[in-house]
Amino acid sequence: MSDLLDLTLHVWRQPNPKTPGKLVTYKVQGVSTHASFLEMLDILNEQLNAKGEEPVAFDHDCREGICGTCSLMINGRPHGGQRATTTCQLHMRVFRNNDEIWIEPWRAAAFPVIKDLCVDRTAFDRVIAAGGFITANAGSAPDANDVLVPKESADRAMDAAACIGCGACVAACPNGSAMLFVAAKLAHLHHLPQGQSEKEHRTKSMVGVMDAAGFGNCSNHYECEAACPKQIPRDVMALTNRDYAKAAFIHRDRETKSDGAG
């Protein structure tokens, strides 16, 4: 049955990227243990609105753990630290009456704060645009069963493809590395036969953009794996390191050669 919680929140407030932020303390009372963490923030925002104070800005959308929009460092842990759980799926039944909760945005050089708890994660989009795809224009595909994919490969591709691009891995990493995110996409595509023909270029290109975007280097702490709400396994990073080393040897930058036709 539902119990009610009284909580003390310390929430990061920052009006814009240029103004320094600070933690502000609020009290919320009578929060049902059946509420989700974001519903608890909704209750806080209703309170603030009623007092004429601007509500806390936080990113969220689907509230069912799949869109990857929600974030939040909760008591220093991305998404609050419950196994395989995004912030929107974290429910208040894991907290106790009179708990103090610290709520902050992702902290990473490549994810600048926009306002309060919202950060800019477009660096992830730039990494994907550098090669996180298989080139196949609409209309050019063979029959789907012409290319057989062993179940094992499809399953491992799916394990990696489950990434929701939330950025918890970067926030958890002491170096702010995006290695798990990038390697998850590479592993998804490289476990499939369709992904083979662009493998080397893709690996070099995505890793290059990742480095340029201001993410740190991976030094094998594996905090990312522990924080990942989709439990992307760390072995995808080993695969990427192998692919990257291979690509560095055999791949030369693409040159366009005219075939002289016409």
Add this chain to the structure above:
Amino acid sequence: MISLDSRIPSGPVEQKWSKAKFDLKLVNPANKRKYKVIVVGSGLAGGAAAATLAELGYDVACFCFQDSPRRAHSIAAQGGINAAKNYQNDGDSIHRLFYDTVKGGDFRAREANVHRLAEVSVDIIDQCAAMGVPFAREYGGTLANRSFGGAQVSRTFYARGQTGQQLLLGVYAALSRQIGSGKVKMFPRTEMLDVVVDNGRAVGIVARDLVTGEIKSHSAHAVILATGGYGNVFYLSTNAKGCNVTATYRAHKKGAGFANPCFTQIHPTCIPVSGDFQSKLTLMSESLRNDGRVWVPKTKADIGKRPSEIAADSRDYYLERKYPSFGNLSPRDIASRAAKEQCDDGRGVGPGGRGVYLDFADAIKRDGENTIREKYGNLFEMYERITGENPYRVPMRIYPAVHYTMGGLWVDYNLQSSIPGLFCLGEANFSDHGANRLGASALMQGLADGYFIINYTLGNYLAGLNAQKDLVDAKGAAFSDVESSVKTKLDKLLGIGGKRSVDSFHKELGNIMWENCGMARSKDSLEHALQVIPKLREQFWSDVSVLGGKDTFNQSLEKAGRVADFLEFGELMCKDALVREESCGGHFRVEHQTPDGEAKRDDEKFCHAAVWEYVEGSEPVRHVEPLVFENVKLATRSYK
């Protein structure tokens, strides 16, 4: 007066699309780059359209309110995507998918559109597999299938319980490739606030940069809206919090006809409401009904007992009882109404008696827990995270919730709205699902529209334009007028300085809609809603409190604009539901039912799409597009 020429090609239904593809005019490859196209929305329909049009060479700009195109709500679709591949050798065909969809929609969709959808469904699977979508496979490496409601064949392709996610990430990958090569300019965190119409033609949009607050005009030769459905008019729905009607409703106010707004889908298997703090409802995939059995206690005396204490013969497996040939896989509208019926009868389970059991005990006994975990593991985990109960041990509790909207902007066969140059794709249009959508068909339609239809039909429109002369200056009067009206509205919202939050109005509207225009509607309930909605709207415009500024990131202001539109749109829905004096699919008028409580259509009077025209300062005008059934015989839908 709006024009409703459906432009359905002549000839037999199975040849219409081939004929259209030949008849539609083409734009020369070298000229395509001279045409600018705006796509609003980056889900399956919008993202696929933006990517595909850029592949063809058009100059594309794509807008989404989310922080990345990868977040569009298509991502939340769980169960699968239909296609008439007949890989299972179980009797499927394009004609059968066409037939099932027309029948599933309770004969309120256009035959020609549905047939085209069934035809291109097979290409979608090929395309997605080639792009690396990790569909489920058999041990031999071929694609696996499962069944969905309303079908007696296995034609649903899936990627665990995350099919929408994987298809959307495929679309996002294709879109990202075009963004990386400079063919698509992407505007994330940017919300379209109005469409610009000049000389009767859509020529661009006015949008707000949600980070800086800047209002900006964007000019193009054509505008494509792929902005999803309006289920959030009910406040509680399975939609993402940001889903809204603003783009299509504001286009409607500029002259686009809105078709069948009362056709909404209530999904039978969602996690029940747990308190007044509830901010959204979570779907449990229809695919669960492949293995889960739906039941409630036979007698009220057993309510309150633990499910394990209720013996097998004291349980009412009401779907199996009422619809023996489709059983637990009855279509959504029917399964939802049946659940409501049991709960109205006082045999609902869980808090407030608004729930029924979805029980996996028999499947676990038959196939073992591991098999069930492999099929549905992530859904079971999600259920446990939300409810705190373990569905491997106790049955899930589910209840219907608003999920999808079949109504949308009216479009012709070419997916063009009643405003020339304004196209509408995916859930945002009205065209393919009639009065009820079958499971696993939303993903199919979004990708069909985006990958394989708009690429032909848009070219036909653009071929009639002059690339230079017909691009309207974004600094000209046509745009600046719209910009100033958009700014005035934002100022007005910020200036009210009332006491109530935007959410409190949204919740109140949602409650009115759910109680009066939800799973069951009556003349009385709809007339009541039409009384109270205008009052609530008036209160909103005098007492809403929207804090913060307009030249800054302001989530309250974003919500306020969307809720303001819902407060007008909800009224249109109720009007549409009131005039449609019949029951069909998701639209159930209690006055029109068979003796055993099934929907009773009136084909004499209502075999048409109702298309509403907005009239400034006056009542909207209802037009009709008659529906003609030449291939699927009009019949009473039966799943018994």
